[in-house]
Amino acid sequence: MAPWVRSYTFLQGSFYRKELKRYTDFLQKNSRKKTLFLELGVGMMTPMFIKEPFMNMVYQWPNAFYVTINPQHAYIPKEIAKKSLAIEEDIALTLKQLLGKPTDKLEPFDRKNIFNPSRVY
Secondary structure, three states, rough: OOOOOOOOOOOOOOOHHHHHHHHHHHHHHOOOOOEEEEOOOOOOOOOOOOOOHHHHHHHOOOOEEEEEOOOOOOOOOOOHHHHHHOOOOOOOHHHHHHHOOOOOOOOOOOOOOOOOOOOOO
């Protein structure tokens, strides 16, 4: 048993390095292509893992676009505002609407109760 901490063998061992290389190679190979960075429900607890890298790539890549769907944290910096879309709505409802699926069985979203584990998605 090991504590849940970042260490050379746990979160930064050989598997991590191999997958990180695959990811960075993919990003470099596709940096000039049309790319949609779709962020679903990412909050502000640790923005350095998803939000900030996505925003930085959108800023640097000529054909990238950023979409964030989050009822609480749909934030877009002014530097990428023309290449972004913030949707401050319920993710389940938004995705069903985009897919043309019925939404009549979804309960209305309550902003006071952001996370409701009993809600059926």
